[in-house]
Amino acid sequence: MYNLFNPDNIKLTKYLFFTGKGGVGKTSTACATAITLADQGKKVLLVSTDPASNLQDVFGINLTSKGTPIQEVPNLVVANLNPEEAAKAYKESVIAPYKGKLPASVIQNMEEQLSGSCTVEIAAFNEFSNFITDEKTQIEYDHILFDTAPTGHTLRMLQLPSAWSNFISESTHGASCLGQLSGLESKKEVYKNAVITLADGKMTTLILISRPEYSPLQEAERASKELKELGVNNQLLVVNGVLDLDVENDEIADKLYSKQQEALRNIPESLQDTPTYRIPLRAYNVTGIKNIRMLLKEDYLEIQNYKLNKEELPKVKALIEDLYASKKRVIFTMGKGGVGKTTLAAAIAIGLAEKGLKVHLTTTDPADHLKFVVEEGHGIRLSKIDEKEELRNYTEAVLAKARETMAEEDIAYVEEDLRSPCTQEIAVFRAFAEIVDNADDEIVVIDTAPTGHTLLLLDATQSYHKEIQKSQGDIPEAVKNLLPRLRDAKETEVVIVTLPEATPVYEAMRLQEDLKRAGINNKWWVINSSLLMTNTQSPLLKTKSQNEIPWINKVDEIAQGNFAVIPWKGEEIKGKKLVELIR
Amino acid sequence: MSKIEIFDPAMCCATGICGPGIDQELLRVATTVNALTKKGVDIIRYGLSSEPQAFIDNKKVNDYLMKEEVEVLPITIVDGEVVKTRKYPTEDEFAQWSGVSKEEIAAAATEKENGCCCEGGCC
Numbered sequence: 018m019y020n021l022f023n024p025d026n027i028k029l030t031k032y033l034f035f036t037g038k039g040g041v042g043k044t045s046t047a048c049a050t051a052i053t054l055a056d057q058g059k060k061v062l063l064v065s066t067d068p069a070s071n072l073q074d075v076f077g078i079n080l081t082s083k084g085t086p087i088q089e090v091p092n093l094v095v096a097n098l099n100p101e102e103a104a105k106a107y108k109e110s111v112i113a114p115y116k117g118k119l120p121a122s123v124i125q126n127m128e129e130q131l132s133g134s135c136t137v138e139i140a141a142f143n144e145f146s147n148f149i150t151d152e153k154t155q156i157e158y159d160h161i162l163f164d165t166a167p168t169g170h171t172l173r174m175l176q177l178p179s180a181w182s183n184f185i186s187e188s189t190h191g192a193s194c195l196g197q198l199s200g201l202e203s204k205k206e207v208y209k210n211a212v213i214t215l216a217d218g219k220m221t222t223l224i225l226i227s228r229p230e231y232s233p234l235q236e237a238e239r240a241s242k243e244l245k246e247l248g249v250n251n252q253l254l255v256v257n258g259v260l261d262l263d264v265e266n267d268e269i270a271d272k273l274y275s276k277q278q279e280a281l282r283n284i285p286e287s288l289q290d291t292p293t294y295r296i297p298l299r300a301y302n303v304t305g306i307k308n309i310r311m312l313l314k315e316d317y318l319e320i321q322n323y324k325l326n327k328e329e330l331p332k333v334k335a336l337i338e339d340l341y342a343s344k345k346r347v348i349f350t351m352g353k354g355g356v357g358k359t360t361l362a363a364a365i366a367i368g369l370a371e372k373g374l375k376v377h378l379t380t381t382d383p384a385d386h387l388k389f390v391v392e393e394g395h396g397i398r399l400s401k402i403d404e405k406e407e408l409r410n411y412t413e414a415v416l417a418k419a420r421e422t423m424a425e426e427d428i429a430y431v432e433e434d435l436r437s438p439c440t441q442e443i444a445v446f447r448a449f450a451e452i453v454d455n456a457d458d459e460i461v462v463i464d465t466a467p468t469g470h471t472l473l474l475l476d477a478t479q480s481y482h483k484e485i486q487k488s489q490g491d492i493p494e495a496v497k498n499l500l501p502r503l504r505d506a507k508e509t510e511v512v513i514v515t516l517p518e519a520t521p522v523y524e525a526m527r528l529q530e531d532l533k534r535a536g537i538n539n540k541w542w543v544i545n546s547s548l549l550m551t552n553t554q555s556p557l558l559k560t561k562s563q564n565e566i567p568w569i570n571k572v573d574e575i576a577q578g579n580f581a582v583i584p585w586k587g588e589e590i591k592g593k594k595l596v597e598l599i600r
Numbered sequence: 601m602s603k604i605e606i607f608d609p610a611m612c613c614a615t616g617i618c619g620p621g622i623d624q625e626l627l628r629v630a631t632t633v634n635a636l637t638k639k640g641v642d643i644i645r646y647g648l649s650s651e652p653q654a655f656i657d658n659k660k661v662n663d664y665l666m667k668e669e670v671e672v673l674p675i676t677i678v679d680g681e682v683v684k685t686r687k688y689p690t691e692d693e694f695a696q697w698s699g700v701s702k703e704e705i706a707a708a709a710t711e712k713e714n715g716c717c718c719e720g721g722c723c
Contacts, residue, residue, distance in 0.1 A: 115652045122670040125647050126610045
């Protein structure tokens with residue numbers, strides 16, 4: 018078994034970069050590491066780059082992008098990079114000098130142009146790079162920890178600088194496609210230095226966080242490989258939430274133990290040489306400074322006397338009945354990574370197909386594992402939005418269009434613009450619209466990517482919508498129809514999936530806020546993997562299951578009773594097991 | 601030779617391919633401008649979101665914007681005089697103002713440039 022992850026015994030570099038699938042405990046681990054190092058007397062800066070960050074919940078105070086000292090932990094400063102606010106500030110800084118000098122309609126035109134998701138990404142990366150390359154920060158702190166956004170997004174951020182510098186150096190007609198990134202040239206050095214620092218093993222350690230489960234371990238492998246390709250070779254793996262089986266004799270605990278051990282025995286090959294540590298499963302909720310401080314040290318049991326608001330917890334069947342009765346055509350399962358969106362999406366698809374509906378089940382998750390969960394047939398069609406493939410398709414479509422009227426050399430010119438990092442965003446967006454457009458003759462169930470990324474996508478939907486209304490370009494019908502359809506509560510339902518724990522519930526609440534802002538309907542919530550729904554007798558797991566009650570009550574309240582609970586299962590829920598879920 | 605200036609509305613890029621759809625008109629203008637530049641024509645484009653200062657510094661452009669709002673863009677200026685608003689120049693107009701014939705523009709567009717444009721040496 019792996020050694021305990023304890024920064025008291027491990028020598029760590031100046032920059033620590035925590036990454037992994039959503040819901041694996043990146044924030045808890047990063048916070049616990051930060052507190053442990055600060056308790057040793059080191060000066061520590063902890064930075065979150067997650068658009069859906071929950072650092073403020075952990076520390077119980079509002080955080081800023083500049084950094085806030087934590088009273089209870091001397092030596093620790095915490096900063097929260099909010100990409101949307103950063104984008105707003107960036108936009109403001111570009112536009113402010115021209116207010117009053119140009120008419121309002123012109124200012125508005127500029128603002129719209131600067132509202133794309135590309136600006137958000139750029140602003141986020143800007144701040145992130147500044148933290149990595151700032152000399153003052155480097156001198157001031159012994160350790161700088163980054164709690165990053167879900168993997169897909171992080172990787173994109175890291176790849177951006179190389180994409181950009183290639184783009185700039187290859188561009189023969191000036192960086193025309195970077196119109197909205199006018200400050201980019203001057204930032205080139207900063208980005209380059211950020212990537213150099215990340216790739217320097219003496220300076221930076223990449224800490225891959227996973228749970229002892231199949232899919233987060235696969236995700237860790239993917240991140241590990243892709244980051245190695247970017248030169249980030251100094252890597253550690255931390256497996257969080259490992260059940261240490263000692264005297265307990267309980268069916269659920271045994272099942273959990275063997276499930277975890279099997280996942281660890283089958284750890285992806287390329288991770289086997291990575292130094293690996295474990296953090297034991299704790300009975301307590303990992304929130305609040307006291308518990309975070311304990312996380313890397315010891316467990317304790319604290320019996321709570323919580324009471325459920327409802328006597329009987331509703332099941333997924335109720336959700337499916339309602340989706341069917343209300344004739345929904347576009348159904349999303351949204352939520353943090355690792356909460357079971359794919360499982361639920363598959364269960365909904367099966368439930369509706371059983372009622373005789375034609376269902377198209379699709380995913381935008383880069384770590385797509387839909388096909389491992391459910392088979393095609395019996396009224397269900399599967400597909401996925403592959404970002405790279407969409408980019409290729411889009412590029413080809415543009416070039417085909419260009420070839421109708423243009424000479425070969427002109428096409429080379431267009432190809433140059435197509436290498437802009439923004440193009441991928443557009444390509445995915447179009448694919449997304451295409452699928453939703455198909456909801457005319459089939460029900461579309463969409464298993465979306467982790468929260469942060471999804472939000473960017475929705476944001477893009479909104480800002481493009483404005484642009485579409487006045488563009489003379491050739492806009493596909495599907496794109497025109499997208500936002501009105503998403504906003505039509507008669508057609509669209511977003512089912513928010515969460516776990517009965519603090520962080521996933523807080524994140525889900527933020528997601529709900531974002532959906533409200535975008536004018537998109539959400540009625541249903543699903544709580545997955547509830548130990549309370551099992552009859553575990555293990556003291557540790559029983560304590561954990563009691564701790565679920567306040568979170569189940571909270572969801573009940575927010576969802577106004579429109580929620581369902583799925584019990585924790587010892588095995589992967591797939592194939593026939595999905596049918597049990599909807600009975 | 602005349603100096604041609606084009607003041608674009610705010611957009612992601614000169615070819616417009618970063619936008620929500622493919623705009624043939626923008627593709628045409630972008631490649632024509634590219635070809636004219638190669639022929640040594642003094643032609644320049646200003647983007648509203650990337651170079652807003654240019655829209656203030658040029659008094660004529662600024663006057664138009666103040667009077668007719670953002671819809672007046674694009675504005676084309678030849679030797680300091682506004683020659684066209686609300687629409688991009690046609691190929692005939694480009695030829696007339698630049699003194700480069702349409703055939704020459706087309707030829708310049710297909711002419712190979714020096715150096716390699718991609719890592720794989722594909723060109």
